[in-house]
Amino acid sequence: MKKTVDAAILKFRSKKNYRNRKDITWVRVQCPQQNNSIDCGFFVLRFMRDIIALNRIDIPKMTMKIHGKATLVIKEKLKGLKDGLKCWNKELFRFLDPEVEMAEKNLNAMDHLASISSSGLSPSLVTKKEVASCRLWKSLPFRESMIRQKSRHQWIKEGDYKSRFFSMEMKHRFTRNKIAGVISNAGIIDKVEEVRKEVKCHFEEFFLEPNPRRLVIDGVDF
Secondary structure, eight states: OOTTSOOEEEEEEEOOSOSSOTTOEEEEEEOTTSSSEEEOTTOHHHHHHHHHHTTSOOOHHHHSOOOSOHHHHHHHHHHHHHHHHHHHHHHHHOOSOHHHHHHHHHHHHHHHHHHHOSSOOOHHHHHHHHHHHHHHHHHHHHHHHHHHHHHHHHHHHHOOTTHHHHHHHHHHHHHHHOOOOEEETTEEEOSHHHHHHHHHHHHHHHHSOSOOOOOOOTTOOO
């Protein structure tokens, strides 16, 4: 593959069915001069040098010389490739919470203008600030949901040495804090409102004094 070919990365994925190449990633490169796509296979380092030469991705670790065994060289270069692809994806596509960043910038700019001006913000700027604040509070739950999904995906994919322990602890806490039903004179009650009324009546009867009349001692005020 020549350096004059305009290459674009289409797909990245990991091969897990190779014993000594678990972390090897193959890249599919499309050449616009032809109507087909070329599968690079495991020649990821050679083709990534061509893509770096085209100024597609700036990865210092891919061009630096690493001395050692072949497995160590591949591991270090693929580690740099992963970090570089994350930065490249964020700079090019702005995939990581762009709306939150933009809303925060707008709110910071509005607050700066309000601190500088003595008369405060104009009605138009107040409206823009409300829009930015609304957009921020709408985007924050999506970002938190994305973070939770990433952590859950990583847990499912990679696992954990104490996954069984954490699962048992969660189930134990859930069963300890849960009231599935209450046995009363009318039978088993499982609805929320009925359980609340039954618990309230039980404690009222338990702490209620049957005989409110008390003995009075002359000359002693209670």
